[in-house]
Amino acid sequence: MQREVVLAMLAKEPSHGYQLGARLRDALGPLGDAMNAGQVYVTLTRLEKAGLVRVEQTADGADQSDRKVYALTPAGQQRVAEWIAEVSWPRPDLVDFHLKLVAATSAGLSDPLTVVDTQRRELLRRLRDAQRAAMAEPDHSNAALLLEGVVLRLQADLRWLEACEKNWTHRRSGS
Numbered sequence: 075m076q077r078e079v080v081l082a083m084l085a086k087e088p089s090h091g092y093q094l095g096a097r098l099r100d101a102l103g104p105l106g107d108a109m110n111a112g113q114v115y116v117t118l119t120r121l122e123k124a125g126l127v128r129v130e131q132t133a134d135g136a137d138q139s140d141r142k143v144y145a146l147t148p149a150g151q152q153r154v155a156e157w158i159a160e161v162s163w164p165r166p167d168l169v170d171f172h173l174k175l176v177a178a179t180s181a182g183l184s185d186p187l188t189v190v191d192t193q194r195r196e197l198l199r200r201l202r203d204a205q206r207a208a209m210a211e212p213d214h215s216n217a218a219l220l221l222e223g224v225v226l227r228l229q230a231d232l233r234w235l236e237a238c239e240k241n242w243t244h245r246r247s248g249s
Contacts (some may be wrong), residue, residue, distance in 0.1 A: 077117060078157040078174075079098070079170065080153045081126060081150050082158070082174065082183065083098065083177050083180075084127060084146050085154050086153065086181035088143050090141065090143055092114075094118075097153075102169065118144055125147055126146070127150050128144070129143065129144060130143040130185075153167060168234065174240065175190070179242075186238075186242040187242055190242065193235060200228055201228040205225055207222075208221035
């Protein structure tokens, strides 16, 4: 599980591990059914060791691990802000980007349309670069074939971002 997703889910409010798991399953819909609930706790433990989250007082005052309330530290808040602003797309992971939109919106960290637009600009820049590189290659070369694949993948990702924009615009308008 990506650390930043858990951090962003905590940006809304301190939570128990099971609450985070429920939010993630809700955000992922049917894809969340395959999520290993224990992975949330493993990720929370790693984030705590890294100084990005802290354990607040447990709900009933007992020190039971399943009753811990986790909250972001200032370093965790900074990492969430950096993650929301990132436009890297080395291996597009649609689930991670989708969760970024959901978490950013639910915690009031960023406007989802701004996140989509920022990502679109980066993908358009990469598409332009890939198209230029493809035009510089001889026809039917191995490199030209690879670059064609890169171009097609970027075009598909851009179409998906258009769908994201439509979805979030629709939500905003309430229709």
